Amino acid sequence: MIPLTTYLFQKAVRNPVIDDALVLIISEITSAAKIISGKVRKAALLDILGSARKTNVQGEEVQKLDELANEIIIETLKCTGKACMLASEEVEDCLVLSDTGYSIAFDPLDGSSNIDVNVSIGTIFSIQKEDVKKPGREQIAAGYVIYGPSTMLVLAFKDSVSVFCLDPESGNFILVKDNFKMPEKGKIYSINEANYHKWTEDGLRKFVDSLKEQKYTLRYVGSMVADVHRTLFKGGIFIYPADVKNKNGKLRLLYEANPMSFIVENAGGLATTGKEPILDVVPQELHQRVPVILGSKWEVEECLKYLNG
Numbered sequence: 001m002i003p004l005t006t007y008l009f010q011k012a013v014r015n016p017v018i019d020d021a022l023v024l025i026i027s028e029i030t031s032a033a034k035i036i037s038g039k040v041r042k043a044a045l046l047d048i049l050g051s052a053r054k055t056n057v058q059g060e061e062v063q064k065l066d067e068l069a070n071e072i073i074i075e076t077l078k079c080t081g082k083a084c085m086l087a088s089e090e091v092e093d094c095l096v097l098s099d100t101g102y103s104i105a106f107d108p109l110d111g112s113s114n115i116d117v118n119v120s121i122g123t124i125f126s127i128q129k130e131d132v133k134k135p136g137r138e139q140i141a142a143g144y145v146i147y148g149p150s151t152m153l154v155l156a157f158k159d160s161v162s163v164f165c166l167d168p169e170s171g172n173f174i175l176v177k178d179n180f181k182m183p184e185k186g187k188i189y190s191i192n193e194a195n196y197h198k199w200t201e202d203g204l205r206k207f208v209d210s211l212k213e214q215k216y217t218l219r220y221v222g223s224m225v226a227d228v229h230r231t232l233f234k235g236g237i238f239i240y241p242a243d244v245k246n247k248n249g250k251l252r253l254l255y256e257a258n259p260m261s262f263i264v265e266n267a268g269g270l271a272t273t274g275k276e277p278i279l280d281v282v283p284q285e286l287h288q289r290v291p292v293i294l295g296s297k298w299e300v301e302e303c304l305k306y307l308n309g
């Protein structure tokens with residue numbers, strides 16, 4: 001039963017990239033996630049469900065838990081004294097705390113449309129050295145916490161992906177899987193088919209139709225953390241494509257696509273915009289969106305054949 005902090009210090013001995021400041025940042029992000037997990041699990045009792053009656057920079061109606069999770073993470077990271085820039089889905093501009101250190105891009109609460117119906121949601125984070133607006137391939141670490149039947153942490157460094165489960169009794173994230181690798185191929189595809197006729201690429205429709213002919217199952221939760229977590233563990237493919245209304249799709253590069261792509265690639269999968277690996281995209285805007293096609297090698301490569309066919 002290895003707790004997260006022990007795991008990080010043991011990893012730091014073998015990997016000089018993992019310095020004390022990074023251990024502190026990761027420990028504190030996951031501490032914030034424990035607090036958020038507690039709030040999520042009793043949200044109905046705390047009157048923190050529903051809308052905050054505000055619209056964020058994304059043009060979305062902010063939920064009370066979006067706002068609370070955002071505040072918890074920002075205050076926690078400020079206290080570390082090791083954070084340089086913070087980029088949050090819920091804050092229009094980058095928060096500059098110092099001119100050096102680690103920069104964190106984060107989605108404080110992913111899957112907001114599912115909060116009020118008690119479906120899995122989560123927190124996603126991406127850690128860069130200094131500047132937050134760098135290609136995803138330069139991430140030092142990335143991860144997410146999913147508030148599901150269990151509260152689980154999936155944490156990736158350049159060389160490995162590890163999985164932890166929150167033990168409610170000890171309050172520790174306990175290592176359950178190290179050097180996690182995802183299946184090379186699955187039998188599940190995950191996409192919001194309601195937009196089938198709006199997708200920009202006809203090749204995508206042909207690809208999805210081919211999966212149906214191969215008897216794939218469709219699973220779509222509508223929280224990226226839940227759909228990616230299932231794809232990691234069962235294999236298959238998750239897609240949020242461009243459509244005629246959103247030419248770059250819906251998912252944000254810095255705090256959704258990049259961290260999830262970093263995790264998937266380090267777990268042996270692939271992640272592409274359809275035109276280039278997501279991790280190679282050079283960020284222009286803080287909240288820029290990219291089409292996301294990620295998952296098992298076989299399905300992503302098959303999808304690319306149809307898109308470039």
Ligand code: AHG
Pocket residue numbers: 060089107109110111112113192222223224225227240250
């Ligand atoms: P967020 O709640 O952080 O704004 O993210 C919601 C995203 C992502 O979690 C999910 O994959 C996607 O929205 C679902 O979008 P649709 O409801 O349009 O399918």
Ligand code: MN
Pocket residue numbers: 058060089112
């Ligand atoms: Mn949102």
Ligand code: MN
Pocket residue numbers: 107109110111224256
């Ligand atoms: Mn999100």
Ligand code: MN
Pocket residue numbers: 066089107108109110111112
């Ligand atoms: Mn969010």
